[in-house]
């Protein structure tokens with residue numbers, strides 16, 4: 412079988428690997444000692460809950476982390492919460508009104524009663540869902556003051572903005588883009604544009620905005636095309652984004668903004684149901700659209716390079732139509748590796764579909780930004796290949812075939828552990844995507860280090876697989 416390397420190859424790789432890991436460990440442990448002295452064990456215990464142990468080298472301000480792990484509870488109070496959030500009472504047409512919610516026959520109501528599941532409006536399904544982050548975050552915030560909902564007490568809604576850490580702007584911008592961008596009849600502008608203009612007007616008239624110039628405001632614009640008109644007014648605010656593909660660096664950048672995962676569209680595997688190395692008969696899977704821009708060129712070239720190799724499934728086609736999601740799901744759970752190749756933007760839900768399918772992601776997208784990378788070491792469960800290398804004849808297949816069974820199983824085990832960090836749902840749970848986003852917001856507010864150090868690690872692994 413082409414996908415299982417010879418014993419000798421595997422042995423020399425593991426030696427190289429062990430050597431690298433022990434060196435890293437040595438460096439990390441000395442830097443931990445240096446930074447934390449005797450307190451290191453205290454900080455670590457908080458982070459065992461969710462995060463890679465050896466990412467603590469990035470944390471340089473312990474006061475950013477409360478000492479009690481934030482457990483789910485039926486009541487949350489301001490003293491226990493990690494993050495106090497003030498939320499504007501924007502009129503419903505900026506948020507749940509976009510879902511058809513009409514205040515339950517009461518025109519004065521702004522928010523649904525989130526303690527009653529049947530009163531919560533549903534978000535539209537299909538591909539809309541991949542950018543539904545705005546919805547889950549808003550629901551979580553509302554439920555933080557509802558006595559009937561059990562959730563982690565990470566963020567709490569507060570009524571007094573001067574006592575908040577951050578001010579949340581509850582505009583469902585991705586939904587507005589997806590559902591209200593068309594210009595109807597004789598109208599001059601789309602509803603999406605009108606909402607953006609009204610939002611800018613609203614914010615600029617608020618004391619909270621005037622006081623800070625928007626600095627401590629949190630704005631979700633996850634769809635790459637969402638809020639494109641308004642973004643330039645929010646340069647000092649903190650965005651929650653999918654990537655920085657359509658944003659000039661003075662508007663959005665990793666120093667001030669948070670990258671959130673897409674909501675995956677394939678079914679999530681239970682850790683117990685995950686097909687094993689032997690059960691995944693494909694080596695590598697890719698299904699996606701062809702784009703005309705940069706990413707598309709890589710996709711086409713890669714396609715012609717590897718499509719005829721043994722164990723490769725590489726086809727073009729949209730996941731949206733004709734049972735595509737079900738087929739993609741089937742393909743991913745039958746594969747050891749899943750390609751994530753840059754498309755018209757550096758990120759896509761395909762990465763998160765791969766994670767949900769416990770299919771080791773192979774990331775060929777040099778400009779991708781990854782969620783929570785400051786605390787999560789992606790090189791433990793994903794393989795990064797620079798685009799230029801991937802286009803060299805034979806390179807990619809050599810890297811993938813160089814990953815031995817043992818190494819693959821390690822990555823797969825880690826995938827099963829980290830998959831819950833990318834799950835959105837209601838109510839929110841400890842260590843799920845919403846909880847992780849609040850933690851990431853907290854870290855940004857504390858202006859902790861960016862993920863630069865972690866990014867430099869990305870390509871080390873794929874180099875190791877080549878050594879033989």
Ligand SMILES: *[C@@H]1O[C@H](CO)[C@@H](O)[C@H](O)[C@H]1NC(C)=O
Pocket residue numbers: 459461462463464
């Ligand atoms: C971190 O270390 C602790 C023990 O020190 C261990 O129990 C835990 O599983 C580790 N977490 C991760 C993510 O490796």
Ligand SMILES: *[C@@H]1O[C@H](CO)[C@@H](O)[C@H](O)[C@H]1NC(C)=O
Pocket residue numbers: 526527559
């Ligand atoms: C609170 O939750 C319980 C159980 O989840 C449910 O039966 C009850 O109706 C809820 N109360 C309200 C006011 O929604």
Ligand SMILES: *[C@@H]1O[C@H](CO)[C@@H](O)[C@H](O)[C@H]1NC(C)=O
Pocket residue numbers: 515527528529530
């Ligand atoms: C929950 O909401 C539904 C629909 O609005 C309503 O019929 C039901 O009485 C509510 N349940 C509770 C416990 O308030």
Ligand SMILES: *[C@@H]1O[C@H](CO)[C@@H](O)[C@H](O)[C@H]1NC(C)=O
Pocket residue numbers: 571572573574
């Ligand atoms: C809000 O908090 C500030 C600062 O703590 C306080 O001075 C002010 O009185 C509070 N406002 C209200 C309405 O409670």
Ligand SMILES: *[C@@H]1O[C@H](CO)[C@@H](O)[C@H](O)[C@H]1NC(C)=O
Pocket residue numbers: 472474475856857
């Ligand atoms: C650490 O974070 C706290 C809380 O946000 C802040 O008050 C303090 O100034 C920070 N310290 C440093 C050294 O950045």
